[in-house]
Amino acid sequence: MNKCDQCIVRQLSSLKALNKEEVVKLANSKKTYTIKKGEAIFEEGEITNGVFCVKDGVGKLSKLSANGKDQIVKLVKSGELLGQRSMISNEPANLSAKAVADMEVCFIPKSEIIDFFNNNNQFSMNLMQSICEDLKESDNDKIALAQKTVKQRLAETLLYLHDVFGEDADKSLRVHLTREELAGMIGTATESCIRLLSDFNKLELIELVGKKIVIKDIKALKKLAE
Amino acid sequence: MNKCDQCIVRQLSSLKALNKEEVVKLANSKKTYTIKKGEAIFEEGEITNGVFCVKDGVGKLSKLSANGKDQIVKLVKSGELLGQRSMISNEPANLSAKAVADMEVCFIPKSEIIDFFNNNNQFSMNLMQSICEDLKESDNDKIALAQKTVKQRLAETLLYLHDVFGEDADKSLRVHLTREELAGMIGTATESCIRLLSDFNKLELIELVGKKIVIKDIKALKKLAE
DNA sequence: GAATTACTATGACAATTGTCATGTAAAAAA
DNA sequence: TTTTTTACATGACAATTGTCATAGTAATTC
Numbered sequence: 001m002n003k004c005d006q007c008i009v010r011q012l013s014s015l016k017a018l019n020k021e022e023v024v025k026l027a028n029s030k031k032t033y034t035i036k037k038g039e040a041i042f043e044e045g046e047i048t049n050g051v052f053c054v055k056d057g058v059g060k061l062s063k064l065s066a067n068g069k070d071q072i073v074k075l076v077k078s079g080e081l082l083g084q085r086s087m088i089s090n091e092p093a094n095l096s097a098k099a100v101a102d103m104e105v106c107f108i109p110k111s112e113i114i115d116f117f118n119n120n121n122q123f124s125m126n127l128m129q130s131i132c133e134d135l136k137e138s139d140n141d142k143i144a145l146a147q148k149t150v151k152q153r154l155a156e157t158l159l160y161l162h163d164v165f166g167e168d169a170d171k172s173l174r175v176h177l178t179r180e181e182l183a184g185m186i187g188t189a190t191e192s193c194i195r196l197l198s199d200f201n202k203l204e205l206i207e208l209v210g211k212k213i214v215i216k217d218i219k220a221l222k223k224l225a226e
Numbered sequence: 227m228n229k230c231d232q233c234i235v236r237q238l239s240s241l242k243a244l245n246k247e248e249v250v251k252l253a254n255s256k257k258t259y260t261i262k263k264g265e266a267i268f269e270e271g272e273i274t275n276g277v278f279c280v281k282d283g284v285g286k287l288s289k290l291s292a293n294g295k296d297q298i299v300k301l302v303k304s305g306e307l308l309g310q311r312s313m314i315s316n317e318p319a320n321l322s323a324k325a326v327a328d329m330e331v332c333f334i335p336k337s338e339i340i341d342f343f344n345n346n347n348q349f350s351m352n353l354m355q356s357i358c359e360d361l362k363e364s365d366n367d368k369i370a371l372a373q374k375t376v377k378q379r380l381a382e383t384l385l386y387l388h389d390v391f392g393e394d395a396d397k398s399l400r401v402h403l404t405r406e407e408l409a410g411m412i413g414t415a416t417e418s419c420i421r422l423l424s425d426f427n428k429l430e431l432i433e434l435v436g437k438k439i440v441i442k443d444i445k446a447l448k449k450l451a452e
Numbered sequence: 453g454a455a456t457t458a459c460t461a462t463g464a465c466a467a468t469t470g471t472c473a474t475g476t477a478a479a480a481a482a
Numbered sequence: 483t484t485t486t487t488t489a490c491a492t493g494a495c496a497a498t499t500g501t502c503a504t505a506g507t508a509a510t511t512c
Contacts, residue, residue, distance in 0.1 A: 063365075065373040066452060073365050088351075089358045094365065118347045125314075125343070128354055132315045135357060138364035139289075139299050139320065145371040146413025147291040150469070179490065187372025189470050194491060210478080211490075226292060376499070405460065415500050420461060436508080437460075 003027060009053040009106070012079030014126035022116060030106045035059075041082065041097040041105060048093055050109045052082040057103030058165065058175050061095040062184065072184040074134070075100065075175070077165065084131060087113065100175060145187055148225075153186040154196050155225040158206065162215045172212035229253060235279040235332070238305030240352035248342060256332045261285075267308065267323040267331060274319055276335045278308040283329030284391065284401050287321040288410065298410040300360070301326065301401070303391065310357060313339065326401060371413055374451075379412040380422050381451040384432065388441045398438035 004010055004027040010018070018026065035041055035057070042048050044063060054076055061074045061082070073095055076082055086093045087110055117124045144153055158173075165175040177185070183193035197213070200206045205221050207214040215221065230236055230253040236244070244252065261267055261283070268274050270289060280302050287300045287308070299321055302308055312319045313336055343350045370379055384399075391401040403411070409419035423439070426432045431447050433440040441447070 063369050065369055067373060069373060071369045071372050073368060085358045085361055088354055089362065091362075094362055117351070121344045124350055124354075128314055128350075128357065131354070131357055131361060132311045135311055135361045135364060136315065136317075136320055138361060138368060142299060142364060142368050142371060142413075143289050143291055143297045145368060146297050147293060147295060178488095187368075190489095191471080191491085192469060195469095198491075208490095375497095404458090416459095417461085417501080418499060420459095421499095424461075434460095 004030065004106075007053070007055060007106075008079050009055055009081070013053065013081050014123055014130055015053070015081075017120055017122035017126050018116060019120075022120065025115075026108065026112060029112050030108050032104065032106050035099040035103040035105060037099050037102050039099050041099070041103070042093050044094065044096045045092045048083045048087065050107050051084050051087055051113060052097070053106040053108065054078050054080050054082060055104040055106060057099060057105075058101040059097055059103055059105075060100050060181070061097055063095050070181075070184050071187065072181060074137075075164075075185075081130070084127065085134075088131075100177065100181070150186060150188045150192055151196055151199075152225050153188070154182075154193065154200070155205075155221045157182065157186050158200075158213065158215060159218065159221055159225065162218070167215070168212075170209070170212070170214075172209060172214045176211070178211075230256065230332075233279070233281060233332075234305050235281060235307070239279065239307050240349055240356055241279070241307075243346055243348035243352050244342060245346075248346065251341075252334065252338060255338050256334050258330065258332050261325040261329040261331060263325050263328050265325050267325070267329070268319050270320065270322045271318045274309045274313065276333050277310050277313055277339060278323070279332040279334065280304050280306050280308060281330040281332060283325060283331075284327040285323055285329055285331075286326050286407070287323055289321050296407075296410050297413065298407060300363075301390075301411075307356070310353065311360075314357075326403065326407070376412060376414045376418055377422055377425075378451050379414070380408075380419065380426070381431075381447045383408065383412050384426075384439065384441060385444065385447055385451060388444070393441070394438075396435070396438070396440075398435060398440045402437070404437075 004023050009015060010023065015026070030053075032055075033041075041052055041059065056078050059076045059082065060072050061076065062070045062072045064070050076097075082097050082105070083093060117127065144156065148156070161173050161175055161177075165173065168174050179194050179197070180190045183190040186193065197206065197208060201208045205217045205224070207216050230249050235241060236249065241252070256279075258281075259267075267278055267285065282304050285302045285308065286298050287302065288296045288298045290296050302323075308323050308331070309319060343353065370382065374382070387399050387401055387403075391399065394400050405420050405423070406416045409416040412419065423432065423434060427434045429446075431443045431450070433442050
């Protein structure tokens with residue numbers, strides 16, 4: 001009955017600090033949703049009034065910029081929480097959250113989170129640390145965007161995808177991003193992204209199998225990304 | 227005697243949530259430092275074991291990248307706290323903090339902050355919100371870096387400096403950044419930054435008086451930055 | 453006050469990256 | 483299947499941006 005107890009999110013996220021009683025409370029107030037690939041969990045400007053736990057699948061946090069391009073700020077995977085920042089800031093979402101692969105998410109109302117925050121120091125510290133982690137990553141991404149070439153950022157991002165999401169049985173990257181999405185992650189034009197992938201392919205750093213990408217030379221990619 | 231009580235940082239930062247007793251505790255454990263322009267408060271990789279309150283002056287958080295350029299991640303002014311992120315993450319500083327103008331800062335040991343965090347829900351919520359604010363700004367900067375041209379970012383940054391730090395009696399920007407530092411904020415080469423400033427000058431969007439910069443046409447700059 | 457150093461400025465050129473056009477391949481819909 | 487749409491790919495060219503060289507100007511040091 002109490003499904004939250006064994007949920008992966010409970011083991012990986014800030015929620016690991018909750019005690020039995022709190023988990024029961026959580027299980028009673030949460031609501032589960034299934035999100036198909038391409039669909040949105042919430043859109044920029046929406047007031048969510050809670051957070052979403054990612055039970056399964058992959059999502060992207062992105063923002064549509066003035067020139068019509070969708071800039072991807074972060075990918076989220078199972079075990080992570082979504083919408084923490086805007087909930088805490090009492091603001092509408094700054095970013096849209098969409099599914100990159102079919103997702104299962106649970107919604108936890110704000111009142112619950114605030115309650116846990118006020119009564120469980122370990123939970124509030126965990127939550128804080130997870131936001132601090134996001135901040136560090138964001139700052140580091142900023143530096144990479146400002147100082148590195150598109151080629152370096154592409155190499156870096158391919159390694160990141162390989163590292164964090166792993167590979168399928170055929171050795172190709174498990175997360176399937178379109179070239180446009182990949183371009184949106186590294187902050188470049190889709191055509192530039194495609195061109196560089198072709199270059200990497202010719203240099204045998206990667207292999208392009210249809211739309212799939214196989215990482216072939218991690219060392220060389222690492223060197224390129226420096 | 228109890229200097230923290232009327233300190234600007236106490237009014238502006240997360241510390242505003244502290245009660246009288248806690249402020250006394252703070253006043254007894256803090257240590258004040260004077261940092262001259264150009265000097266460092268802490269360097270990347272250092273373990274600070276506490277946070278710094280900025281009482282007066284302007285500082286920059288930056289990181290030296292592989293190509294030798296110093297990327298400025300954030301400017302800090304009086305009323306802000308420095309080093310919160312790495313303290314909470316239990317990590318050495320990810321960024322260096324240096325004075326852009328002479329500074330007065332107070333050091334607060336980690337033990338005090340953790341104590342406040344665990345015993346004062348309003349303080350922990352404030353601290354969290356301030357980090358959330360940083361995260362939002364960082365994400366938005368990331369999008370600007372990825373999607374906007376150097377010209378747009380320069381316009382944006384000039385407006386930001388004008389907005390946040392104001393102008394001197396002669397109408398020039400109060401914060402005095404070198405062209406190199408300005409370039410480091412917008413993520414470009416110093417020469418490109420200088421060239422664009424000259425362009426803006428010719429277009430009468432700004433006026434260059436020696437090393438000083440006077441913002442002349444806010445509307446036009448805003449339009450440019452879009 | 454002369455000399456040294458750091459900062460600002462600009463030209464010339466090259467490299468990177470973006471845009472537009474066009475074609476192909478794959479996937480989805482009819 | 484055929485059609486339509488969407489995603490991938492590449493050429494050609496232009497615009498942006500970075501690099502190197504050089505020089506002037508302001509600030510600092512001796």
